[in-house]
Amino acid sequence: MNCIVRSALGRLLFADRGRLFPTLSAARAMSSSGGPTPPFTTLSVTHPDHHITHVELHRPEKRNAMNKAYWSEMVDCFNQIAEDSECRAVVFSGAGKMFTAGIDLMDIAGDLLQPQGDDSARIAWYLRAVVSKYQNTFSVIEKCPKPVVVAVHGACIGAGVDLITACDIRLCTQDAWFQVKEVDIGLAADVGTLQRLPKVIGSRSLVNELALTARKMYSDEAKSCGLVSRVFPDKDSMIAGALEIASEIAGRSPVAVQGTKINLLYSRDHSVTDGLDYMATWNMSMLQTQDLMKSAQAALEKKSPKDVTFSKL
Numbered sequence: 001m002n003c004i005v006r007s008a009l010g011r012l013l014f015a016d017r018g019r020l021f022p023t024l025s026a027a028r029a030m031s032s033s034g035g036p037t038p039p040f041t042t043l044s045v046t047h048p049d050h051h052i053t054h055v056e057l058h059r060p061e062k063r064n065a066m067n068k069a070y071w072s073e074m075v076d077c078f079n080q081i082a083e084d085s086e087c088r089a090v091v092f093s094g095a096g097k098m099f100t101a102g103i104d105l106m107d108i109a110g111d112l113l114q115p116q117g118d119d120s121a122r123i124a125w126y127l128r129a130v131v132s133k134y135q136n137t138f139s140v141i142e143k144c145p146k147p148v149v150v151a152v153h154g155a156c157i158g159a160g161v162d163l164i165t166a167c168d169i170r171l172c173t174q175d176a177w178f179q180v181k182e183v184d185i186g187l188a189a190d191v192g193t194l195q196r197l198p199k200v201i202g203s204r205s206l207v208n209e210l211a212l213t214a215r216k217m218y219s220d221e222a223k224s225c226g227l228v229s230r231v232f233p234d235k236d237s238m239i240a241g242a243l244e245i246a247s248e249i250a251g252r253s254p255v256a257v258q259g260t261k262i263n264l265l266y267s268r269d270h271s272v273t274d275g276l277d278y279m280a281t282w283n284m285s286m287l288q289t290q291d292l293m294k295s296a297q298a299a300l301e302k303k304s305p306k307d308v309t310f311s312k313l
């Protein structure tokens with residue numbers, strides 16, 4: 001309820017600043033109930049401020065469990081955001097009591113427990129495709145050049161951890177807890193946690209402990225180990241904080257911001273030498289941007305980059 005009220009208030013407050021999200025403009029006009037934004041059934045997409053897109057997991061009555069529709073909708077949503085030249089930063093959160101209960105345990109009966117195929121090779125081929133498709137649901141967050149700030153309240157279970165490790169900045173509330181739950185349901189976490197969490201948290205031992213025991217990790221430990229960068233007292237202050245960070249990002253040159261995200265990710269997965277090489281090649285073209293001159297001029301004049309108008313990207 002709180003979310004619905006906030007969402008409605010947000011729409012009223014920012015109505016004059018609203019802008020069109022190319023393929024979803026009609027859909028946004030229809031989302032006045034604060035529920036999912038058509039054509040989505042599991043996501044709500046709003047534009048709380050200039051250049052900022054807010055994506056909310058929106059199945060609160062099912063604790064935002066990720067059902068079959070969700071795995072495809074995330075891909076469509078982030079592909080659209082990636083191509084939306086008006087969007088410069090994304091806030092991602094969950095509606096209702098908690099961030100997410102992870103994969104929809106009712107829905108896995110179809111895809112995972114009764115896989116298609118009439119012999120083991122075909123079943124294996126089918127399952128490989130399913131896992132790859134599910135992996136892509138979170139990889140699209142990383143592939144999207146717009147930075148994604150994720151805001152977690154309450155529980156973040158199983159696939160929720162896979163999701164947040166693909167985001168760029170992680171925030172949570174004091175009451176948040178995180179659980180790499182997959183071993184409890186008889187599988188190895190296969191959609192990103194085992195690959196990305198070790199790169200997020202410095203301690204390999206802690207990652208192993210969390211993934212092998214499925215114990216809950218609470219917000220204070222999440223902060224001390226580096227999973228989240230900030231802890232807020234409640235959801236409202238966290239969303240305000242997330243929007244503030246998104247606004248700081250959106251106020252800067254999109255050429256600089258998107259190049260920074262792409263190069264940070266490249267460097268995470270390559271040697272320093274390779275990363276420097278990639279960066280040099282990247283900036284062969286990107287240093288030619290007019291944003292550099294505009295931003296440097298503003299700095300000389302002691303203005304904020306937010307006072308500069310940058311072209312769409």
Ligand SMILES: CCC/C=C/C=C/C(=O)SCCNC(=O)CCNC(=O)[C@H](O)C(C)(C)COP(=O)(O)OP(=O)(O)OC[C@H]1O[C@@H](n2cnc3c(N)ncnc32)[C@H](O)[C@@H]1OP(=O)(O)O
Nearest residue numbers: 061062063065101102103104105106131134158159181182
């Ligand atoms: C190739 C595949 C790769 C992906 C792998 C992913 C793996 C995972 O995500 S493992 C984690 C799976 N999730 C769980 O084990 C969590 C199960 N749920 C709970 O423990 C509790 O529901 C929870 C602590 C999240 C919330 O408790 P609360 O008391 O607040 O709510 P409930 O009354 O239990 O639930 C409310 C309704 O939501 C439905 N629901 C909750 N979680 C799920 C779920 N994961 N899948 C489907 N449905 C879920 C619950 O059944 C209730 O529905 P209803 O009875 O119709 O009201």
